[in-house]
Amino acid sequence: MSSVKQATATGADTRLQSHRHLSDRAIQNIFIWPTLILLIAFNVFPLFYSLYLGFTDYSAIARQAPVWVGFENFRSILNDEQLWEYFATTGRYAVASVGLQTLLGFGLAMLVREKFKGSGVITTLILVPMMISPVVVGLFWKLMYNPTFGYFNYLLGFTNPATAPDWLGSRWGGQAVPGLALWAVVIVDVWMWSPFVMLLVLSGLNAIPEYLYEAAVIDRASSWFQFWRITLPQVAPLLLIAILFRTIEAFKSFDLVMGMTGGGPGTQTELIAVNLYRQAFLGQWRTGRSSALAYIILIIIIAVSNLYIKYLNQMRGEG
Amino acid sequence: MATIELRQVEKRFGDLQAVKPMDLTIHDGEFVVLLGPSGCGKTTTLRMISGLETVTGGTILLDGRNVTWLHPSERDIAFVFQFFALYPHMTVRQNIAFPLQAQGESHEAIEKRVDEVVELLEIGHLLDMRPGKLSGGDQQRVALARALVRRPAAFLMDEPLGALDADFRETMRAEIKRLHIVQNATTVYVTHDQVEAMAMADRIVVMSEAEIQQVGTPAEVYHKPANLFVARFIGSPGMNLVRGHYADGVVHMPGADNHYSVPPDWRRVLDETFGGEGEVIVGFRPEAAIVSDEGTLAGQVYASDLHGAYTMLHVNMNEHDIIHIRSDRLVLHPIGTPVRFDINPEMVRFFDPRTEKAISREVGQ
Numbered sequence: 001m002s003s004v005k006q007a008t009a010t011g012a013d014t015r016l017q018s019h020r021h022l023s024d025r026a027i028q029n030i031f032i033w034p035t036l037i038l039l040i041a042f043n044v045f046p047l048f049y050s051l052y053l054g055f056t057d058y059s060a061i062a063r064q065a066p067v068w069v070g071f072e073n074f075r076s077i078l079n080d081e082q083l084w085e086y087f088a089t090t091g092r093y094a095v096a097s098v099g100l101q102t103l104l105g106f107g108l109a110m111l112v113r114e115k116f117k118g119s120g121v122i123t124t125l126i127l128v129p130m131m132i133s134p135v136v137v138g139l140f141w142k143l144m145y146n147p148t149f150g151y152f153n154y155l156l157g158f159t160n161p162a163t164a165p166d167w168l169g170s171r172w173g174g175q176a177v178p179g180l181a182l183w184a185v186v187i188v189d190v191w192m193w194s195p196f197v198m199l200l201v202l203s204g205l206n207a208i209p210e211y212l213y214e215a216a217v218i219d220r221a222s223s224w225f226q227f228w229r230i231t232l233p234q235v236a237p238l239l240l241i242a243i244l245f246r247t248i249e250a251f252k253s254f255d256l257v258m259g260m261t262g263g264g265p266g267t268q269t270e271l272i273a274v275n276l277y278r279q280a281f282l283g284q285w286r287t288g289r290s291s292a293l294a295y296i297i298l299i300i301i302i303a304v305s306n307l308y309i310k311y312l313n314q315m316r317g318e319g
Numbered sequence: 320m321a322t323i324e325l326r327q328v329e330k331r332f333g334d335l336q337a338v339k340p341m342d343l344t345i346h347d348g349e350f351v352v353l354l355g356p357s358g359c360g361k362t363t364t365l366r367m368i369s370g371l372e373t374v375t376g377g378t379i380l381l382d383g384r385n386v387t388w389l390h391p392s393e394r395d396i397a398f399v400f401q402f403f404a405l406y407p408h409m410t411v412r413q414n415i416a417f418p419l420q421a422q423g424e425s426h427e428a429i430e431k432r433v434d435e436v437v438e439l440l441e442i443g444h445l446l447d448m449r450p451g452k453l454s455g456g457d458q459q460r461v462a463l464a465r466a467l468v469r470r471p472a473a474f475l476m477d478e479p480l481g482a483l484d485a486d487f488r489e490t491m492r493a494e495i496k497r498l499h500i501v502q503n504a505t506t507v508y509v510t511h512d513q514v515e516a517m518a519m520a521d522r523i524v525v526m527s528e529a530e531i532q533q534v535g536t537p538a539e540v541y542h543k544p545a546n547l548f549v550a551r552f553i554g555s556p557g558m559n560l561v562r563g564h565y566a567d568g569v570v571h572m573p574g575a576d577n578h579y580s581v582p583p584d585w586r587r588v589l590d591e592t593f594g595g596e597g598e599v600i601v602g603f604r605p606e607a608a609i610v611s612d613e614g615t616l617a618g619q620v621y622a623s624d625l626h627g628a629y630t631m632l633h634v635n636m637n638e639h640d641i642i643h644i645r646s647d648r649l650v651l652h653p654i655g656t657p658v659r660f661d662i663n664p665e666m667v668r669f670f671d672p673r674t675e676k677a678i679s680r681e682v683g684q
């Protein structure tokens with residue numbers, strides 16, 4: 001018996017020894033450096049290089065080195081009323097889209113929280129839109145919205161293409177309805193991302209201990225009162241995180257809109273990120289100016305996020 | 320203030336009978352303690368009274384009104400939960416005000432009432448804190464305040480001191496008792512701690528195995544346990560229970576000449592019960608044994624613990640029975656020495672081993 005033990009012990013020893021020429025530190029380096037190099041090459045360097053480009057006059061397709069122009073790009077962007085228009089469009093889009101997602105996501109979470117037969121399957125089905133690639137979603141909804149054969153109008157009860165709304169064209173019965181296309185994009189974004197809000201809210205709801213509701217029932221609180229005084233405050237932190245994520249995403253919204261409208265008709269759905277893409281690549285190739293614009297968008301997003309985070313921390317601090 | 324009446328109330332969880340059909344009347348202003356080991360159905364009983372749990376049979380009356388199928392909020396009963404169940408995201412003040420706000424009372428009325436309760440419980444310094452920051456005792460005070468604030472008809476408390484440190488329990492026990500005296504509200508209090516039950520109750524309901532074993536004042540359940548379970552469960556240590564053979568007014572216990580002469584007033588009852596002779600269990604509290612050299616019963620000191628005011632002797636009567644005797648702390652009984660004692664005839668009890676029930680001295684039993 002003891003000989004067996006000895007044999008396994010020596011076996012383990014030799015195995016250990018065969019690795020011993022690699023110190024812990026060496027192993028750490030093997031794992032860390034490749035990651036670090038990738039990060040620097042593809043994240044850190046572009047980040048700082050684009051910041052530098054923001055202060056230059058430069059086009060990626062011109063055979064010319066960047067020319068330092070100071071704050072000129074920033075000044076010209078901030079004075080460009082057209083761009084402010086796009087910012088405003090983005091703002092409207094973000095408010096409508098995030099607002100509706102929050103309401104719908106919350107409502108869905110409240111529904112799905114009730115355990116009923118098939119609630120698991122329904123939860124999974126609700127999550128499907130979120131898992132589809134935005135470009136695919138865009139193309140798919142383009143078909144849905146098609147005024148002649150699209151399914152969406154049919155579902156709404158319009159059977160005559162002549163009197164039905166042309167969502168992506170912002171027209172209805174031959175009349176121009178400005179804003180319709182933006183709403184069409186909002187609807188798709190809500191369709192796609194309400195499940196995300198639902199998921200976060202649901203995990204918040206499930207974390208509320210049952211005894212709080214028992215205590216509330218004993219305290220003779222109505223369902224309505226329980227919702228406002230217990231459910232909502234208890235899920236508020238997670239709800240706020242969901243809103244924060246969605247707000248950031250809304251400001252960066254690009255692929256969905258690009259796939260559906262390309263910013264049109266006219267500039268009705270020209271979100272700032274779409275315009276950024278246009279300036280940076282499509283025919284214009286204004287690399288310097290678009291880098292500056294990218295940084296301005298980044299600063300706005302950071303500012304908005306900070307507001308949320310401050311509010312969130314305030315809520316946490318009280319809790 | 321309210322009278323609570325349970326008629327054949329029972330609860331099943333699937334195949335599990337958590338509470339067997341139970342009859343119980345709790346009078347107006349009474350402090351009743353449900354006492355029993357863990358899992359015997361105390362919490363379930365309390366939750367059925369509150370309406371948090373529906374009954375699977377029977378009727379619950381509150382002041383004569385049938386509330387069996389009413390929602391908890393329609394019963395006007397407050398519940399103090401075992402682990403407080405305070406609202407973590409609200410301050411202490413908001414927690415206490417919650418029941419009043421839920422009823423839509425005016426701001427001034429709420430303020431006034433909260434201040435009253437806060438003063439009663441002396442928690443004014445905690446008002447702006449959140450429950451998470453409070454000690455267990457303070458959380459319990461807040462939970463009590465939240466229960467009191469609405470002036471409910473009755474209070475239900477589920478092991479309210481169970482989550483507190485031992486040395487703090489006594490303080491809170493006194494506090495709850497004082498509140499009861501001040502408010503004089505009908506209270507049903509659940510505990511598994513018999514010391515707590517004895518100290519607080521007007522009446523104790525001893526439960527075991529989903530059934531009521533006995534209902535009585537602390538003195539009654541202590542001195543006149545209805546059955547062997549109550550005799551063992553109440554008191555620390557519980558009642559001494561020695562089995563013997565009864566014949567002709569004498570109980571013959573195992574062990575050298577332990578022949579116990581039954582007090583004359585018990586003789587006829589035992590004769591009747593056993594039809595002359597039979598197996599019987601003699602029960603007596605540790606303080607009912609009187610140590611004396613002339614004692615008719617004998618044993619050997621097995622161990623003794625000093626309790627300050629008295630000494631608890633553990634005495635080996637025979638190979639089965641170690642009994643406990645409360646003796647004078649000044650008389651020494653070294654381990655292994657023989658000891659003789661008598662049983663105070665007023666305090667002796669008899670149990671029928673066939674039914675495990677106490678034999679009653681009352682005629683016709």
Ligand SMILES: Nc1ncnc2c1ncn2[C@@H]1O[C@H](COP(=O)(O)OP(=O)(O)O)[C@@H](O)[C@H]1O
Pocket residue numbers: 332335336337355356357358359360361362363364
């Ligand atoms: N919701 C429930 N579902 C199933 N069984 C339960 C439930 N609540 C309590 N029980 C069972 O009922 C019995 C009595 O429980 P309980 O009333 O909590 O006892 P106690 O409060 O006296 O410790 C236990 O066996 C317990 O496991």
Ligand SMILES: [Mg+2]
Pocket residue numbers: 358361362363
């Ligand atoms: Mg319990």
